[in-house]
Amino acid sequence: MYQNLIFDWSGTLVDDMGPTIEATNRVFSIYGKAALDRDEFRRLFRLPYSEFYEEHLPGVRLDELENHFRKAFAESQVPVTILPHAREKLDWCMEREIRCFVLTSMDTATFEQQLDELDMRRYFEATYSGAVDKRQVIGKLLDHHELDVKQTAFVGDMTHDVVTAKHGGVSSVALLTGYTHKEVLDSHDPDWLLDDLLAFRQLMEQHSSASS
Ligand SMILES: [Mg+2]
Numbered sequence: 001m002y003q004n005l006i007f008d009w010s011g012t013l014v015d016d017m018g019p020t021i022e023a024t025n026r027v028f029s030i031y032g033k034a035a036l037d038r039d040e041f042r043r044l045f046r047l048p049y050s051e052f053y054e055e056h057l058p059g060v061r062l063d064e065l066e067n068h069f070r071k072a073f074a075e076s077q078v079p080v081t082i083l084p085h086a087r088e089k090l091d092w093c094m095e096r097e098i099r100c101f102v103l104t105s106m107d108t109a110t111f112e113q114q115l116d117e118l119d120m121r122r123y124f125e126a127t128y129s130g131a132v133d134k135r136q137v138i139g140k141l142l143d144h145h146e147l148d149v150k151q152t153a154f155v156g157d158m159t160h161d162v163v164t165a166k167h168g169g170v171s172s173v174a175l176l177t178g179y180t181h182k183e184v185l186d187s188h189d190p191d192w193l194l195d196d197l198l199a200f201r202q203l204m205e206q207h208s209s210a211s212s
Pocket of ligand 1: 012156
């Protein structure tokens with residue numbers, strides 16, 4: 001089925017929604033805006049995050065917001081954890097020599113720290129972090145690693161991930177483990193809309209047994 005998988009990070013492989021909401025609300029409070037609860041955050045937050053902040057805090061410089069956000073995220077006591085079925089999925093890929101990559105908007109220092117703390121670096125051939133607009137990076141990733149678009153999927157939890165997959169000409173796999181509600185993801189017409197990485201592994205197993 002797919003020989004190459006590009007994974008988003010937050011909401012796809014790791015659960016960092018707790019500290020992300022806390023840090024977003026810290027940024028909002030600095031500029032006198034009311035805090036969002038979890039449901040409001042899931043409805044309103046979107047990528048590229050530059051557009052989200054321009055909508056809610058118009059005119060504030062992005063680097064200023066990023067600095068506040070990173071500081072609050074680093075200070076959060078809510079842990080970042082690997083999502084259920086993520087490690088099993090990556091082990092499964094490794095056994096089958098399916099090439100795995102990460103493409104994330106997360107700032108590089110925070111991402112690299114999580115990669116090591118969660119012992120996940122060994123799963124990936126290469127990682128691309130700090131991509132505010134993933135559409136501007138996916139083409140370079142595909143070219144650099146000579147990935148056949150027909151054998152490649154981008155796996156993510158947000159509409160920007162579906163849009164990025166389509167932009168790159170690869171399959172889009174949307175998961176419900178993260179930041180975006182099902183109806184919203186569905187409206188962007190991903191190739192696959194799945195509950196979690198267990199469902200994705202089962203889908204790939206069915207397809208590989210059907211074709212062998
Ligand atoms: Mg995500």
